[in-house]
Amino acid sequence: MLTERLEFSPARDAEIFSAAPAAPAVFLLRGDELLAEPYVSKTANLRRRLQRLLGEPDKRTKKLNLRGRIRSVEFTPTGSDFESGFLLYRLFRETFPQNYAKRLRFRFAPLLRLHMENQYPRASITTRLGRLNGRALYYGPFRSRIVAEKFMNDSLDFFKMRRCVDDLHPDPKFPGCIYSEMKMCLAPCFRGCTDEEYSAEVNRVQSYFESAGESLTREVSAQRDAASANLAFEDAAAIHVRLEKLKPVVNQFPEIVRQIDRLSALIVQPSEVPDSVKFFRVERALISGPVAFSIQPADQAKSQSMEARVQLAFNSFPSSLSKSAGETMEHLALLKRWFYRGTRVGEIFLADEKNIFPLRRIVRGIGRVLKGEKLLQDALPPSAAQFDKIQD
Numbered sequence: 001m002l003t004e005r006l007e008f009s010p011a012r013d014a015e016i017f018s019a020a021p022a023a024p025a026v027f028l029l030r031g032d033e034l035l036a037e038p039y040v041s042k043t044a045n046l047r048r049r050l051q052r053l054l055g056e057p058d059k060r061t062k063k064l065n066l067r068g069r070i071r072s073v074e075f076t077p078t079g080s081d082f083e084s085g086f087l088l089y090r091l092f093r094e095t096f097p098q099n100y101a102k103r104l105r106f107r108f109a110p111l112l113r114l115h116m117e118n119q120y121p122r123a124s125i126t127t128r129l130g131r132l133n134g135r136a137l138y139y140g141p142f143r144s145r146i147v148a149e150k151f152m153n154d155s156l157d158f159f160k161m162r163r164c165v166d167d168l169h170p171d172p173k174f175p176g177c178i179y180s181e182m183k184m185c186l187a188p189c190f191r192g193c194t195d196e197e198y199s200a201e202v203n204r205v206q207s208y209f210e211s212a213g214e215s216l217t218r219e220v221s222a223q224r225d226a227a228s229a230n231l232a233f234e235d236a237a238a239i240h241v242r243l244e245k246l247k248p249v250v251n252q253f254p255e256i257v258r259q260i261d262r263l264s265a266l267i268v269q270p271s272e273v274p275d276s277v278k279f280f281r282v283e284r285a286l287i288s289g290p291v292a293f294s295i296q297p298a299d300q301a302k303s304q305s306m307e308a309r310v311q312l313a314f315n316s317f318p319s320s321l322s323k324s325a326g327e328t329m330e331h332l333a334l335l336k337r338w339f340y341r342g343t344r345v346g347e348i349f350l351a352d353e354k355n356i357f358p359l360r361r362i363v364r365g366i367g368r369v370l371k372g373e374k375l376l377q378d379a380l381p382p383s384a385a386q387f388d389k390i391q392d
Contacts, residue, residue, distance in 0.1 A: 010068065168188055
């Protein structure tokens with residue numbers, strides 16, 4: 001998994017430090033029997049980090065020093081924080097299979113769940129996935145549980161699906177609840193509707209979530225236009241007010257929120273190699289990669305367009321099939337943490353309902369990533385080596 005390895009001994013520390021790049025990396029330190037387990041971490045400057053961990057200990061400080069215990073240094077240079085985080089996750093999962101999740105302290109992504117396994121389906125917010133082959137449908141990831149709950153409740157105000165959490169046993173003698181009294185629920189609890197009518201309403205809710213609100217927007221717009229064509233202007237005005245109330249709710253729908261089984265995306269990240277970027281693929285909410293993509297084509301690819309080369313790079317990803325719901329939750333947590341970050345680096349491009357990617361937009365996004373990387377490098381102060389060169 002890690003691409004570089006250096007054998008370490010205190011007598012050769014200067015040689016080891018000079019061989020380590022002064023750049024971001026994920027690394028692993030292996031030791032002798034005195035070191036109970038490997039030391040795994042990521043850093044923005046590998047050389048400086050190794051000098052602190054493996055250099056001569058300072059008796060005036062209690063900082064961790066592993067100089068006398070380490071025998072080898074393994075590392076992989078990285079081009080972005082997203083890449084470092086994903087590689088660190090994979091390394092922890094491989095090195096500490098028993099407790100890697102506890103070490104990484106995952107904050108799982110909130111998801112909207114449609115309980116389709118229930119005879120009378122309902123919606124709820126959860127951070128746990130059930131069986132991957134179960135009937136329940138999951139939509140996400142959302143930024144936070146509060147955001148997810150607000151979006152769910154605001155959306156369900158436009159439907160008549162039940163809000164209660166109990167398993168229903170329909171009884172005409174049951175008094176119902178406040179939602180049925182306000183005509184905001186079809187009230188299957190006291191047989192206020194047939195099973196077919198309730199199933200049709202659930203299908204409308206499912207279509208709403210799967211189309212990011214477009215299905216209901218089209219439906220209400222068609223009702224308004226039909227009322228206007230029939231000269232029922234008061235009805236058309238009332239429907240228009242409903243449409244105006246719907247728009248801010250639909251606008252709450254985050255771009256990345258999809259049905260988990262259909263969450264497919266391409267993430268473009270900076271690379272540590274000049275004139276290159278790295279691709280990460282998201283398939284069924286699972287992340288794979290990176291795959292390096294050079295702006296300068298190889299000799300055999302000079303006749304190909306940039307779009308064709310992007311498609312070839314995308315096709316080179318192996319298919320990612322999760323072995324467990326837990327692994328999917330972990331990948332969603334990593335994706336959510338990066339996507340909702342205030343200062344997000346990189347670009348993400350989501351596939352449409354036919355699983356087709358916008359290749360032209362991806363090509364423009366590659367240019368933006370490269371441009372942003374150059375601007376960042378220009379804004380950074382010179383490194384120590386650069387400074388010495390300037391002084392000379």
